[in-house]
Amino acid sequence: MTRNFLTLEGARREDLRAILDLARIHAAGNGDRPLAGKTICLAFFEASTRTAVSFELAARRCGADVISLSEKGSAIAKGESLIDTVVTLDCLGVDALVLRHPAAGAATLAARHTGAAVVNAGDGCGQHPTQALLDLYALGEAVGGFDELAGRRVAIVGDILHSRVARSVIPAFLAAGVEVALVAPRTLLPQDAGIWDLPVLSSVDDALLWGAGVLYTLRLQRERMTGARVPSVSEYARFYGVAGRHLRDGVLVMHPGPVNRGVEISGDVVLDGHSLIPDQVAAGIHVRSAVLALAAGTAHEVAA
């Protein structure tokens, strides 16, 4: 029995809690080796540091055999299609496929063509479910547990239009009972951002007036800075950048990385006491251990 982790759209509170409970067991070092004898393939067809490394560490700590594929060294570079690659891995007996791909929907497509569990490690601007899970974990730990998340206010700040992280974090936070607002210029929001039915605010200062206890900042990619979407880095930083002055009265800052210091977040706060960024990175291994164990391991089934 395998389970796919493709999207957090439609995620339910109890499913999230079950995953995070298991992550906590792994964090305490009591996760056994649920993937002993299992083979996990990490197929990263797009650059990644923290996601790839934490998945690999998670898989190894759970006792799995790990094989890694990247676009450069694989048959994808020779023109093999994603489906053919996935079918090949299936034939080789891979138990779970962790897929990072530049196109939205790639993990869903892969899952249609393999019996192995597929874990979406980021697909284009689509979804990045394990990122949102580790965010919930890190924030939950910081505020005293999963149940303490309900009723808190989180402002998601930045390039929501192009963010797979936002598309996973929004439904995950909402499922956990968190109130969410979006903070971005209209050029970095989807045309129909109303689909989420969330407040749209126009600066970090407004987010604090709204009562945000957490500023979840997103990476502003370099090509957005030079295109017509943002007039200048300094204007962006002025209205949408998080600075030390914003982090008073216990306001926390989060960021999925990699950080553009001085753009979406000022350099001095990245690692200061109000920053959960290091906690997010650390949570990655525990959460991904739990996800891999549920996807391909012998861990107890949770309803999904």
Added chain:
Amino acid sequence: MSGRNGAPAELVIRHVHVLDPGNRLDGVADVRLREGRVAEVGEGLRGACELDVDGLHLFPGFVDVHAHWRTPGREDEESIESGSAAAAAGGFTGIVMMPNTDPVVDRPVIVESLVRRVEKESRVRAYVSAALHAGLKGERLTEMRLLGEAGAFCVSDDGLGTASAGVLRNGMLYARSAGLPVILHCEDHALATGVVHDGAYAALAGIPGSPASAEDAATATALVLAAETGAKVHITHVSTALSAALVGFFKRRADVSADTTPHHLTLTDGLVATLDGLFRVNPPLRPETDRDGVTDALRDGVLDFVATDHAPHAPEEKELPFEEAAPGFLGHETAFAALYTELVLRGAVSLPRLVEAMSCSPGRWVGEGEGIVVGGPADLALIDLSEEWTVGRETLVSRSSNSPYLGRGLTSRVVGTIVGGELVYDRLGAKFGVQA
């Protein structure tokens, strides 16, 4: 044209419900076909060769001004033979072949070759659209007068559109001189940066969206230029309510007509949520408000007719994430059944209006518009309005299988298609256990 069955000298179709809004025919009658033409419509007609099809409907054959038969260049996806077989299976007796092939249909020698091949290989009447500009690159106009002499019926920029309004304006002026209608694909590429409609489903899926303005702005430009140049302009695959309204505004100000597609009339961008590249199409599937607006415009005649944009693709071009998949759907074989099921049976459009929009109106546009009239060509579609069937790869005649209706149940099915008196598609045997 090559039919599988030779045309009998005379055939009497008995007890058929003849529906031809263009000739105010709507009732059960017998129809005598002789030497490729309609010889008689009446009651109690008898003949040596009879076909009693009690319960079936007989329409003027459907006409599709927008087909991609992938010839020359991608005959693995569709050929004149297979494309025309698919058209016949959908009740189409006339189609227009689009020029965005490989090579592009931009030289007289290519037009001549296609015209010759159509004579030999097509089961239905097929008209060649040449390119509006060389290579469909939007820079240099094609030799439209020579293309016309070679047999081109019209010119088009389909596939990509024309980036420069200046080139488009000159193209319209020159096409008018050459006496050729222009079929336009309206898409502003500065705005059309995505692969699905920029709406709620694009937002949720994270698939890059193109705003409706990409079509609307280009449609407005084309209509303004049509009014100014006096060219005969046809706007194809209108997919938004605003573009349809713009067409309506220009109807009395320009020599303009427009079509929309079965998929824009029956499907919405909710299919983006499947993340299945099969559903990528250009213009993209739109929200319900646009689908309904386009449907109303078709019902009211603001949009003149339906065209399918039949666009076959190989599986490896479709079994991909949305962003990488090729845009386009098969159209011929499911057009009438999908529209009958989704529009007529739901009361959105009447059956006579649908027949007018698939037969009479596009027929007039290609000059075939006589319909079921004594002395006119016997181009006819026999339909069973009550047959229920499920679209599957095995039901498709096309060389490709990228139908957005795969797995869907539809009501009404083509039973026979007659071109010039010849039965070019024939399910009568399967249906009645007899052969005409």
